Every structure is written in structure tokens, then in C-alpha cells.
Amino acid sequence: xxxxxxxxxxxxxxxxxxxxxxxxxxxxxxxxxxxxxxxxxxxxxxxxxxxxxxxxxxxxxxxxxxxxxxxxxxxxxxxxxxxxxxxxxxxxxxxxxxxxxxxxxxxxxxxxxxxxxxxxxxxxxxxxxxxxxxxxxxxxxxxxxxxxxxxxxxxxxxxxxxxxxxxxxxxxxxxxxxxxxxxxxxxxxxxxxxxxxxxxxxxxxxxxxxxxxxxxxxxxxxxxxxxxxxxxxxxxxxxxxxxxxxxxxxxxxxxxxxxxxxxxxxxxxxxxxxxxxxxxxxxxxxxxxxxxxxxxxxxxxxxxxxxxxxxxxxxxxxxxxxxxxxxxxxxxxxxxxxxxxxxxxxxxxxxxxxxxxxxxxxxxxxxxxxxxxxxxxxxxxxxxxxxxxxxxxxxxxxxxxxxxxxxxxxxxxxxxxxxxxxxxxxxxxxxxxxxxxxxxxxxxxxxxxxxxxxxxxxxxxxxxxxxxxxxxxxxxxxxxxxxxxxxxxxxxxx
RNA sequence: GGCAUCAUGGCCGAGUGGCUAGGCUCAGCUCUGCAAAAGCUGCUACAGCGGUUCGAAUCCGCUUGAUGCCUCCA
Numbered sequence: 166x167x168x169x170x171x172x173x174x175x176x177x178x179x180x181x182x183x184x185x186x187x188x189x190x191x192x193x194x195x196x197x198x199x200x201x202x203x204x205x206x207x208x209x210x211x212x213x214x215x216x217x218x219x220x221x222x223x224x225x226x227x228x229x230x231x232x233x234x235x236x237x238x239x240x241x242x243x244x245x246x247x248x249x250x251x252x253x254x255x256x257x258x259x260x261x262x263x264x265x266x267x268x269x270x271x272x273x274x275x276x277x278x279x280x281x282x283x284x285x286x287x288x289x290x291x292x293x294x295x296x297x298x299x300x301x302x303x304x305x306x307x308x309x310x311x312x313x314x315x316x317x318x319x320x321x322x323x324x325x326x327x328x329x330x331x332x333x334x335x336x337x338x339x340x341x342x343x344x345x346x347x348x349x350x351x352x353x354x355x356x357x358x359x360x361x362x363x364x365x366x367x368x369x370x371x372x373x374x375x376x377x378x379x380x381x382x383x384x385x386x387x388x389x390x391x392x393x394x395x396x397x398x399x400x401x402x403x404x405x406x407x408x409x410x411x412x413x414x415x416x417x418x419x420x421x422x423x424x425x426x427x428x429x430x431x432x433x434x435x436x437x438x439x440x441x442x443x444x445x446x447x448x449x450x451x452x453x454x455x456x457x458x459x460x461x462x463x464x465x466x467x468x469x470x471x472x473x474x475x476x477x478x479x480x481x482x483x484x485x486x487x488x489x490x491x492x493x494x495x496x497x498x499x500x501x502x503x504x505x506x507x508x509x510x511x512x513x514x515x516x517x518x519x520x521x522x523x524x525x526x527x528x529x530x531x532x533x534x535x536x537x538x539x540x541x542x543x544x545x546x547x548x549x550x551x552x553x554x555x556x557x558x559x560x561x562x563x564x565x566x567x568x569x570x571x572x573x574x575x576x577x578x579x580x581x582x583x584x585x586x587x588x589x590x591x592x593x594x595x596x597x598x599x600x601x602x603x604x605x606x607x608x609x610x611x612x613x614x615x616x617x618x619x620x621x622x623x624x625x626x627x628x629x630x631x632x633x634x635x636x637x638x639x640x641x642x643x644x645x646x647x648x649x650x651x652x653x654x655x656x657x658x659x
Numbered sequence: 660g661g662c663a664u665c666a667u668g669g670c671c672g673a674g675u676g677g678c679u680a681g682g683c684u685c686a687g688c689u690c691u692g693c694a695a696a697a698g699c700u701g702c703u704a705c706a707g708c709g710g711u712u713c714g715a716a717u718c719c720g721c722u723u724g725a726u727g728c729c730u731c732c733a
Contacts, residue, residue: 200733201733202733203733204731204732209733210732210733211733212732212733213732213733214733215733216733217733219733256731341662341663341728341729342662342663343661343662343663343728343729344662347661347662347729348661348662348729413733414727414732414733415663415664415726415727415728415733416727416728416732416733417728417732417733418663418727418728419662419663419727419728419729420728420729443733444733445664445665445726445727445733446726446727446733447733448725448726451725451726452725452726453726453727487671490671490672490673490681490682491671491672491673492672492673494664495665495672495673496664496665496725496726496727497671497672498671498672500670500671502670502671502683502684503670503671503672503683505683506670506671506682506683506684507671507682507683508683509682509683510681510682510683511682513682513696514682516696550673550674552672552673552674552680552681552682553673553674553680553681555673555681555682556673556680556681556682557680557681558681559681559682560681563698566696566697566698567697567698569697569698570690570697570698572698572699625692628692630692630693633692634692634693634694637694637695641695646695646696647695647696648695648696648697649690649691649694649695649696649697650696650697651690651697655696657696
């Protein structure tokens with residue numbers, strides 16, 4: 166059987182070129198993808214969730230197309246400084262100091278939180294989830310190599326990347342479309358003295374101050390690696406010197422990803438990544454999310470409803486659906502009304518899916534199901550356009566409801582395609598879970614509700630509307646909604 | 660201040676040089692014992708000002724605003 170990817174060329178918006186390009190893997194049928202993971206020094210940010218969700222869908226779709234995908238997403242557990250000044254403190258070390266626990270306790274706590282949240286949102290685990298502290302040796306080797314090439318220098322036990330020297334032969338700023346001259350002119354004065362030759366230079370290795378507890382031996386000092394280096398080390402180790410896709414949040418474009426390119430170019434002499442993808446920001450109520458202003462919500466608070474920015478709790482699937490209704494390259498505004506609208510739409514989608522099993526087939530179809538299916542693929546092939554895909558799924562919802570009304574008809578073969586395609590895109594690709602269907606007690610529940618439906622039918626036949634309405638209203642109050650259709654009554658659980 | 664991205668109907672959010680997004684809301688109708696659900700119908704937008712073009716919301720310029728980065732953040 167020919168794999169699906171052969172008939173589904175994917176266009177990816179490459180941040181490097183600023184254009185959509187056809188994805189051509191380095192090795193046919195294989196994709197290497199790296200996504201910058203979280204720094205585990207506090208609870209995972211909801212914006213983080215959106216970014217990782219975008220790449221979760223990319224991962225899912227590539228896999229569905231039959232690619233063998235190696236998806237690497239790191240955990241940053243050292244080296245991410247509070248700021249770029251020489252006194253900048255490691256974020257994890259700082260948290261450890263404030264809470265009076267071991268740095269690795271901080272790492273453990275928030276790594277567990279990260280995994281918990283992502284599980285609730287039904288993320289697929291990456292193929293490899295490496296940590297910065299597990300790859301100190303690899304990072305030291307890269308620093309040695311860059312030093313040998315004359316593109317880094319040692320000062321007081323720290324090693325810095327020499328951006329101006331690098332810029333003589335390569336171009337620093339190709340990803341973020343900046344040039345070094347502009348950077349020099351616009352550099353703000355940092356407080357305090359610096360070991361760096363130029364403010365644009367960035368640390369490859371930092372010497373640890375005596376009180377610094379996170380430290381490893383190196384040829385230059387007891388210290389710790391620079392933040393940008395870990396991604397170069399781990400992506401090279403697991404995906405090679407050149408790989409297909411590198412993703413991350415828009416805010417990492419500069420300087421983080423720019424530095425990754427420079428490090429890899431310096432070390433290996435060629436570009437590390439063919440396709441750079443950047444997910445756009447999540448804002449809330451039109452403004453940047455910030456703890457300090459209260460314009461902030463923790464992922465978990467969506468499930469509990471315990472946050473003043475929302476009026477009720479929302480399931481992870483609804484929140485996921487809400488985010489996927491926007492394209493990954495657009496800014497998305499997280500609002501209560503937006504979530505409410507998405508919840509209604511999501512429920513309508515799921516009810517249509519649930520009713521698929523009751524559809525009666527006919528000799529012929531009044532819909533071109535193959536053409537519809539093709540449109541779904543085309544939406545995803547066009548830079549993973551989930552909002553367009555969802556629009557097509559709602560076309561199917563309308564059609565399914567018309568089938569129930571028997572104003573349209575469908576053949577047995579086409580119904581199978583419809584069912585499969587809905588399942589593929591809703592569950593496998595978008596990663597949405599049908600909550601009501603997943604309930605363990607659904608068999609017992611439906612048995613009991615079926616009984617009440619029959620009693621109500623009898624009451625209605627006897628024109629005992631007081632009783633029939635009582636059954637309907639009290640079930641509704643219990644969260645069970647009856648739906649009268651042409652072929653009898655069904656129900657859904659809210 | 661510099662760089663980048665963006666600005667769509669009541670709301671959210673796609674897309675395109677000339678032709679349909681989709682969701683939510685709203686109004687009318689059908690169905691119903693009454694509802695709900697569902698179906699049908701309606702609401703026709705593209706920040707402002709110039710320019711290119713036979714034709715632009717879509718391309719270019721300016722203005723205004725938003726978001727991101729430049730300083731920790733996905």
C-alpha cells in the first residue's frame with residue numbers, strides 16, 4: 166500500500182524564508198522534528214500549552230500520513246538565566262533558593278506538573294524527551310569545537326560566542342531578519358560590567374559563582390552551560406547535524422533560535438534545520454497574560470473553573486478545540502465568551518459523531534464523500550490549517566443531521582468512509598476526545614435513560630403531558646437532554 | 660526608539676486579485692401536544708487615506724492601532 170504522504174504534499178510556512186514551502190524530508194518517509202520544551206521552574210504556562218499543542222497536531226498528522234517521525238522535545242532543567250547580565254541567576258537555582266529545596270526538586274515538581282497537564286490535554290508523548298543536565302558532556306564538546314574554529318573566546322572561566330567574528334563569514338540574524346549593525350545600535354546598556362566583548366555575544370559556558378549549587382566541571386571552570394546550547398546539543402545528538410523541522414514559540418525566534426543556528430553553523434559549517442516553524446502567542450482578553458496584572462490563568466484552573474477570568478469550568482477537549490479553531494500562526498485571544506461558543510460547537514460536533522452509528526444506509530449517496538474527504542486532507546496539507554479542517558468537519562455535521570432527517574442518503578461504502586474520516590481527523594489528528602462516549606458507566610446509564618424514554622413515550626401516547634414533561638425536565642436538570650427525532654428519542658449527557 | 664507580524668460582519672476566527680469559509684449569537688419558518696434538538700431562510704464584512712490594475716478586502720505606500728522581540732517568557 167502506498168503511504169498517504171505520497172499523495173499529500175505538505176506546505177509548511179518556513180520562518181526562514183517567510184514563505185510556504187513543500188515539505189521535502191531529508192530521508193524519504195522519515196521526519197526529524199525538534200521542539201523547544203519548557204524550562205521547568207514553575208507551573209506550565211497556558212501559552213506553552215498552545216505552542217506544544219500546535220506541534221502535537223503536526224506530529225499527529227505527519228504520523229497519520231505514514232511518516233516515521235522522530236519527535237524530540239527537551240526539558241530545560243539548567244542553564245536558563247534570569248537575564249543576560251553576568252550576575253544573571255539560573256531560573257531553577259533561583260526557585261530552589263526561594264523555596265529552600267534542591268534544584269532537582271524544583272525540576273522534578275514542575276516536570277511532573279508539565280506531564281500531568283499535557284496528559285489532560287491528550288498530548289502524544291514525544292519520541293525522546295531529553296534534559297539539558299543529561300547532556301553536559303555533549304554541550305562541552307560543542308563548545309570545544311566552536312573554540313577551535315575561533316568563533317568563541319574564554320574570559321574568566323566563561324565562554325562566549327563571538328557574534329561579530331561569526332558575522333564576518335556567516336550572517337547572524339537570518340531567521341529574525343535582523344542585522345548585526347542594527348543590534349549594536351539598539352543595544353541597551355546593561356547594568357554592571359560585562360566579560361563580553363560585545364553585548365550581542367552570548368554565553369556558551371558560564372563559570373559558577375561560589376554559592377551557585379548547579380555546577381559541572383569543564384576545561385574552563387566549574388560552571389554550567391548557556392541556555393541556547395542545550396538545544397543544539399540535543400537536536401544534533403538525536404536528529405543529526407541537519408534535520409527537517411524545528412519548532413517553538415514565536416518569542417524564541419530571537420535570540421534563542423538565532424543562536425542555535427549560529428552555534429550549529431559554527432560547529433558543523435552548515436545550517437541545522439530545513440524548516441523553521443513558529444507558533445504565535447496566546448493572549449487573554451486582548452492583552453498579554455501576566456501574573457502581575459491578574460490577566461492570567463493556569464491550565465488547571467480551566468478544568469476547575471477556579472479563576473475570575475472564566476465563568477465556568479471547561480473540559481480539556483473543549484479548550485483544545487477552542488485553540489485549534491485558530492491557526493497556529495495567528496495570535497489567539499483566550500476569552501470566556503470564546504470558550505462558551507467553542508463548547509457549544511464542540512458538543513454539536515460530538516453529538517453528530519455519536520449519531521453516526523444510527524445512520525441508515527441507502528443504495529446511493531447524495532453527497533460526494535470522497536471529495537469532502539479530500540478537502541479535509543487539503544486543509545491539513547496547507548500549513549496544518551486546523552480551522553479550515555474544522556469548518557469541513559462541520560459540513561459533515563450538517564450532512565449527518567440531514568441524514569437523520571432523511572433528507573439526504575448515503576451508501577454503505579460512503580458511510581464507512583465518513584465514519585473513518587471523522588475518527589481520523591477528530592481523534593487521531595486533532596486529538597479530541599469524546600467525553601460522553603468515554604464514560605465507563607455509559608451502558609448502565611443508557612439502559613436507565615432508555616427506560617425513562619419509554620415511560621415518557623407511554624405518557625405522551627396517553628396525553629399525560631404533565632408526566633412526560635416532568636420526566637424530560639428532571640432529566641434535563643440532571644444533565645441529560647432528550648432529543649426527539651423522526652425515529653424516536655435519543656439523549657445526550659452534558 | 661529599532662525590527663517583525665497583524666488589523667475581517669454582533670462576537671470568535673479562515674481565506675482569496677474578479678465567484679462559498681466555519682463556529683457562536685440574533686430574527687423568521689418547518690417539525691413538536693408544548694419545548695429542546697435538528698432542518699430551511701435571512702443578517703454580506705474585510706482599520707483609515709492614497710496608489711497599481713479592466714477589477715483589490717486580497718499587491719504597493721503612508722497613517723493609526725494591536726501583539727511579539729530587542730530585557731526573563733512558548
